[in-house]
Amino acid sequence: MSVPYPPPPSYPALSYELFPPRSTSAEVGLWKTIRALEDTRPDFVSVTYGASGSNRDTAVGLLERLLDETTLKPLAHLTCVGNSLAYLSELVDELISRGVRGILALRGDQPQDRSLPEGDLQFASELVELIRRVERSRTAHLCAGKVAVGVAAYTTRHPESPSFEHDIEVLLAKQAAGADFAITQVFFAPTHYSRLLRTARRAGVDIPIIPGVIPFTSVRRLERLSELAGIDIDTQLRERLMNAGNDAQRRRIGIQATVDLAHAALDDGAPGIHIYTFNEHAAALDVLDRLDLSRPPAPGLSQSA
Ligand code: FAD
Numbered sequence: 001m002s003v004p005y006p007p008p009p010s011y012p013a014l015s016y017e018l019f020p021p022r023s024t025s026a027e028v029g030l031w032k033t034i035r036a037l038e039d040t041r042p043d044f045v046s047v048t049y050g051a052s053g054s055n056r057d058t059a060v061g062l063l064e065r066l067l068d069e070t071t072l073k074p075l076a077h078l079t080c081v082g083n084s085l086a087y088l089s090e091l092v093d094e095l096i097s098r099g100v101r102g103i104l105a106l107r108g109d110q111p112q113d114r115s116l117p118e119g120d121l122q123f124a125s126e127l128v129e130l131i132r133r134v135e136r137s138r139t140a141h142l143c144a145g146k147v148a149v150g151v152a153a154y155t156t157r158h159p160e161s162p163s164f165e166h167d168i169e170v171l172l173a174k175q176a177a178g179a180d181f182a183i184t185q186v187f188f189a190p191t192h193y194s195r196l197l198r199t200a201r202r203a204g205v206d207i208p209i210i211p212g213v214i215p216f217t218s219v220r221r222l223e224r225l226s227e228l229a230g231i232d233i234d235t236q237l238r239e240r241l242m243n244a245g246n247d248a249q250r251r252r253i254g255i256q257a258t259v260d261l262a263h264a265a266l267d268d269g270a271p272g273i274h275i276y277t278f279n280e281h282a283a284a285l286d287v288l289d290r291l292d293l294s295r296p297p298a299p300g301l302s303q304s305a
Pocket of ligand 1: 047048049050051077078079105106107108109122123124125151152153158159160161162166167170173183184185186212
């Protein structure tokens with residue numbers, strides 16, 4: 001008798017990206033954001049990691065506070081560029097010891113002056129393998145829940161990659177190394193996500209690929225992001241934002257464009273939505289409000305109604 005394939009979840013996954021605060025005042029603001037986002041009961045929140053490792057303590061401190069003081073489940077970003085195997089193994093071990101059960105394995109980037117030392121690992125897929133090795137050494141401690149390992153995916157060619165097809169091969173290699181899921185780099189066109197999903201599935205990638213979206217509320221941020229991530233900005237959107245009569249109108253246009261993008265990705269089969277918050281909750285909540293995602297009932301309330 002064949003076992004019936006499990007039905008898809010009745011609601012999409014919801015998650016947010018946060019970055020470790022750079023000052024005491026930024027920390028106060030971040031905690032307001034965290035509390036506001038916590039009310040929406042996301043499935044996880046991700047915490048970025050500076051590729052130079054300079055924010056290691058702030059990142060680990062934030063992960064610890066999220067675990068100790070909130071109901072949120074943190075996903076720790078980790079980069080391997082410029083780091084030794086010993087350093088990374090010890091950090092993965094520390095994250096597991098502190099209760100982290102999700103790690104996003106990334107390569108990171110050399111700064112422009114290429115000042116980071118030559119690391120032991122060249123690609124993110126090798127970091128995935130390393131995390132799995134450390135995890136295996138801790139199996140007895142992880143009987144109540146192993147580590148979910150995520151990776152980055154790109155809807156358009158990664159700036160260093162020869163082609164989009166090469167990126168799909170890289171994603172397949174990350175899956176083979178043990179990745180459980182992927183989150184995409186920001187993107188502007190709905191067709192880019194659907195093309196990634198279609199091409200990846202055809203190539204044998206079957207892990208969930210969660211689209212990462214940003215609230216399109218600031219032209220400057222869009223420009224900076226497209227520069228950093230090496231993606232072409234949506235010029236029509238930029239024009240509409242620039243031509244808006246006032247800030248409120250600009251915000252409405254930007255939020256609606258983000259919601260349209262997220263809806264299109266969900267219609268294409270996205271398993272959830274990951275919102276890059278830039279540590280600000282207002283725009284993320286506006287997006288969520290208009291997205292009108294179905295969410296699971298709050299724990300403890302489902303039986304009593
Ligand atoms: P890789 O998968 O290693 O790919 C890097 C390049 O190498 C690509 O061009 C790829 O095509 C090529 N490549 C990979 N494997 C092979 C192979 N076997 N043979 C030949 N070529 C190969 N950066 C941070 O510093 N901190 C963060 O917290 C952070 N968070 C991120 C979160 C998300 C969701 C995303 C999408 C990106 C994030 N980044 C972060 C940025 C990321 O580090 C950069 O995009 C980086 O340039 C590539 O990282 P990667 O993990 O995709 O690397």
